[in-house]
Amino acid sequence: MLYEFARPFLFALDAETAHDLTLASLRTAQALHLPVACTVPSARPVRVMGLEFPNRIGLAAGLDKNGECIEGLAALGFGHIEIGTVTPRPQPGNPKPRLFRLPERQAIINRMGFNNHGVDALVANVRRSAFQGILGINIGKNFDTPIERAVDDYLACLRKVYAHASYVTVNVSSPNTKNLRQLQGESELDGLLGPLKREQAALAQQHGRHVPLALKIAPDLDEAQLKVIADALRRHRIDAAIATNTTLSREGVEHLAHADEAGGLSGAPVFGKATTVLGALSRHLGSEIPLIGVGGVMDGQSARAKLEAGAQLVQLYTGLIYRGPALVKEAIEATRDA
Numbered sequence: 001m002l003y004e005f006a007r008p009f010l011f012a013l014d015a016e017t018a019h020d021l022t023l024a025s026l027r028t029a030q031a032l033h034l035p036v037a038c039t040v041p042s043a044r045p046v047r048v049m050g051l052e053f054p055n056r057i058g059l060a061a062g063l064d065k066n067g068e069c070i071e072g073l074a075a076l077g078f079g080h081i082e083i084g085t086v087t088p089r090p091q092p093g094n095p096k097p098r099l100f101r102l103p104e105r106q107a108i109i110n111r112m113g114f115n116n117h118g119v120d121a122l123v124a125n126v127r128r129s130a131f132q133g134i135l136g137i138n139i140g141k142n143f144d145t146p147i148e149r150a151v152d153d154y155l156a157c158l159r160k161v162y163a164h165a166s167y168v169t170v171n172v173s174s175p176n177t178k179n180l181r182q183l184q185g186e187s188e189l190d191g192l193l194g195p196l197k198r199e200q201a202a203l204a205q206q207h208g209r210h211v212p213l214a215l216k217i218a219p220d221l222d223e224a225q226l227k228v229i230a231d232a233l234r235r236h237r238i239d240a241a242i243a244t245n246t247t248l249s250r251e252g253v254e255h256l257a258h259a260d261e262a263g264g265l266s267g268a269p270v271f272g273k274a275t276t277v278l279g280a281l282s283r284h285l286g287s288e289i290p291l292i293g294v295g296g297v298m299d300g301q302s303a304r305a306k307l308e309a310g311a312q313l314v315q316l317y318t319g320l321i322y323r324g325p326a327l328v329k330e331a332i333e334a335t336r337d338a
């Protein structure tokens, strides 16, 4: 309700200013312990990756890159919050403007480029937070780390976030870091997932707790590439897959203002591709590896469709910008009896 009043004001601002202002308000509400007015529908808890999720709807990575608003966002009703993508060292990301709304299609194009304060700052924020729920931490590489050495960045982040995460997401699917998506190839996945799994086993020994690893993939993959990924997930015994990140395609938004901006497209237009990729992974993997469906969840029906395509959990980001907290409630209601 409140969001219906706030939205025209926010949409009158440049997209990144509106984003920063919203996060700042949530941070203030969080610091002052103000109740964020949301009644969260009850749901049956669900066990995925060995963790108990209070409902199936989570916040996708990229909104709270530094883990500054975890409690404020959790108060919207999400059953899990994924923060990041974080990189070993702080980096500014791409020059502004780098975030664009395409309101006619309830979509966003972004080329943020992993702007973040670095893994140490994120860990400090998580330590300060009183959040008790399921926290995913999404990790990536710095833009100036050569792609052949990407594994070093992922390992460095994994070691630092391990003790603070419920699960860790390995992001190889952002279109805004040069060559990152190459890491979805067969030999590249072996070079990345092998060392990460070995490090996970060592850290589990050290901390006495197994923290699951999830791989987040792109929607722009053909059937053969998806088979390679499914085989790698199985071979390396990865705990979950997240499908999908944003798309490079402009199908469905051609001729709209900003459609030619470089970056990843999210929101309603990515729903079809993301759900097709999710369904294909599900056919390859059966019930062997749990799947998290993300991309174009804009209402209860699209959230439910992710479960029908094979997901156990659902995440959203762009829908929250267009619909506000009402979407979280609607999505929980649509998926709670699944």
Ligand SMILES: Cc1cc2nc3c(=O)[nH]c(=O)nc-3n(C[C@H](O)[C@H](O)[C@H](O)COP(=O)(O)O)c2cc1C
Pocket (backbone or CB within 6 Å): 060, 061, 062, 063, 065, 084, 085, 099, 108, 110, 112, 114, 138, 171, 174, 216, 244, 245, 246, 265, 266, 267, 268, 270, 294, 295, 296, 297, 315, 316, 317, 318, 319
């Ligand atoms: C502005 C913006 C920034 C994003 N940043 C990240 C990121 O840092 N890491 C990541 O894994 N995904 C990132 N994403 C992708 C989302 O997590 C999600 O996978 C994608 O937007 C599709 O879901 P949606 O249609 O619900 O937004 C970002 C998306 C947007 C719109």
